[in-house]
Amino acid sequence: MKLALAEAIVPLVGRLHRDRGVTATVHGRSLVGKSVVGIVKAHRFARRVDDAELPLERTLSLLHLLCGLDLRPAVVDVARLGARGAGATLEERVRADLAPVLGLRGQRPCGQRDVVLYGFGRIGRLVARILLEHGDHPHGLRLRAVVVRHGGAGDLVKRASLLRRDSVHGKFPGTITVDEERETITANGVVVQVLRSDDPGAVDYAAHGIREALVVDSTGKWRDAAGLARHLRSPGAGRVLLTAPGKGTVKNVVHGLNEDVLEDRDRIASAASCTTNAISPVLKVLDDRFGVVHGHVETVHSFTNDQNLIDNFHSGDRRGRSAVLNMVITETGAARAVGKAVPQLAGKLTGNAIRVPTPDVSLAILHLQLSREVTGEEVNAFLRGVSLSSPLQDQVDYVDSPEVVSSDFVGTRTTGVVDGRATIADGRHLVVYVWYDNERGYSEQVVRVAEVMQGVRRPVLPPLAPLVLDVRRPDAAAPAGAPAGAPAVGVPVSGG
CATH class of the missing domain: 3.40.50.720 (NAD(P)-binding Rossmann-like Domain)
Structure with a gap:
């Protein structure tokens, strides 16, 4: 039954994407181009957010409804669509959620x-x-x-x-x-x-x-x-x-954090580095929630093609030694660059890097001194919530598994994946491990910045509640409008 429903969903997803520029997602996971099994798995993923699978029947009904509406290009999350609003029909709730792009098919801002x-x-x-x-x-x-x-x-x-x-x-x-x-x-x-x-x-x-x-x-x-x-x-x-990373006056943009620095008059910009993109979102939310006094970022980075396969001359220190036979200590400007995307962290971080004999997927280890004491469970619950139900879900992911290794993150489309099992908290000292595909995850960020620069970034509907994060308040992690004491970012803290 599930496969049959998924088979019916596939052409509707394709039609909306092709004809309307509407991308259907489930809690940020795109359904476009997914196989039948991929559709089923995406609906199963909803358990991580809602503690229940998203019914395929509901998605099928919503997609038929969307196909009948006059929509402008947008990213529409069917897991959240029409979920709120008592005393109204499903169509009325959907129309309310999509009001910003409803009835505007003839007003496409660009092609x-x-x-x-x-x-x-x-x-x-x-x-x-x-x-x-x-x-x-x-x-x-x-x-x-x-x-x-x-x-x-x-x-x-x-x-x-x-x-x-x-x-x-x-x-x-x-x-x-x-x-x-x-x-x-x-x-x-x-x-x-x-x-x-x-x-x-x-x-x-x-x-x-x-x-x-x-x-x-x-x-x-x-x-x-x-x-x-x-x-x-x-x-x-x-x-x-x-x-x-851009130099001088070139704006370094980490999508999800500071793309608003781009102005129409800007003709040149940088998408920063893969490491800066991976760690900046995690560091930003940790600082907002718990307060980062200072920290050190150690990057275990896959080798790159500017290194030598075998020992030979190289203008950079140590990089002339064989990349496939050695761990190589080298410099990184990522920690300093975080300050450009997250100004409140400027001057608070140091960094170093170790190049290792793997072709892709790197690991950033964040050693942080916080302004207050925390527990590992508290930090993990918060970061898990950020990954599932915040505007940073394109950038931050979370995994809770004792068996994952670097190759499991090849092809990851988010820029950083927090490894919850590796988190260490001791009073005000916190260590967080962030995996990242330094090729694919970074390239996704490049495309996101490109969409902003070319004016084709589509709105995400229904909009996710913005993070309200203030280290000075005990209810700092509650979403806007949530009562004091609400779970971090409004998500359950159990499960994986």
């Missing part, structure tokens, strides 16, 4: 917005995968071109092969074809032009029909405003997003 990837390495290809997974989506970002250096005869096929197969993340979820004559890669029906250049200011995007494109620079070669502004000399380029 497709062009994106160009400058560089096609680890992050560039993963951003491409995210943009291409569901084909030529009519409402949002559209990948139009990739810019690479000349690689010799047959390099287009090789680059397409790297997109198709990945030793860490597996096969591309879809179809890929190559046209060497036109120099295009077609993935899930989306035609992507491959352009060649060593100079970011010498690419004529407009000649390929590309307009006001966001250029995502994943090369890391230019990090300040002057260097990144070279992209804006190219016809058809409108904005630039760097996938590395």
Whole structure:
């Protein structure tokens, strides 16, 4: 029965996503592109929030209702949709929840917005995968071109092969074809032009029909405003997003925390680093709730391709030694960078990193001195609540298992996963472990920032209650409007 209901749900989810730009989710977990079994598992996940599975029958009824409404693009959480409001029919409650986007189908703020990837390495290809997974989506970002250096005869096929197969993340979820004559890669029906250049200011995007494109620079070669502004000399380029920490006046954005610093006039921004994205949301909520006096962040980070496979010269300290044979102590600016996304933590954190012989998934260990005493149970209940029922559920996840290891987090789409079993609390001293896929999780954040910069970020409905966090109040973790003493972020503290 469950599989039959899920089979009926799949085409409705696809129709809403394709025709209306409406993405159906269950407590933040997207249903788009999910298999029948994946649909069932997503509904089972609801037990972590509501202590009960979400009935598939209810979702099916809601999706039929949504298909009959005049909606503007949005992310609609069917687990929360129509759940509130006594004395009203389900349709009336749904209409009330969706009022901000109801009756506005003809007023779409944008259609497709062009994106160009400058560089096609680890992050560039993963951003491409995210943009291409569901084909030529009519409402949002559209990948139009990739810019690479000349690689010799047959390099287009090789680059397409790297997109198709990945030793860490597996096969591309879809179809890929190559046209060497036109120099295009077609993935899930989306035609992507491959352009060649060593100079970011010498690419004529407009000649390929590309307009006001966001250029995502994943090369890391230019990090300040002057260097990144070279992209804006190219016809058809409108904005630039760097996938590395920006320098000087470049705004470093961690989506979920400070994307509001972006203004319409901003043409250049940075998505900060993978580690900064992983730890900043967790540190922010811990500081808001318990008060962080000072702390140290130790990062156990997978090796990256700037290290050597075997011992050889490297301009960086220790990085010349074999990445696959050694643990390598190296510097990281992530702890200092947290202060840019979370200003109240500026100057309170130190940091270091150890590169280890794994290709992906890293671990940040947060050693914190708090302003008051806490227990591990209190901290875990709070962080679990943040992951399930707060506006940071795209960034913070939580796991409670004695058996998880790093490979279990490959492909994680949140930026950090708190390992509850590893939490240590001793009075005012707290240690929190945060796993993160430093490739996929970070790439998801890059796309979220890209959506903001291109004006296609969709509202999430029904809206999640904002976190009201004040270390000075005993009921600090209650959601807005909740009575004193309510559970952290309004969620049950039992279960896993």
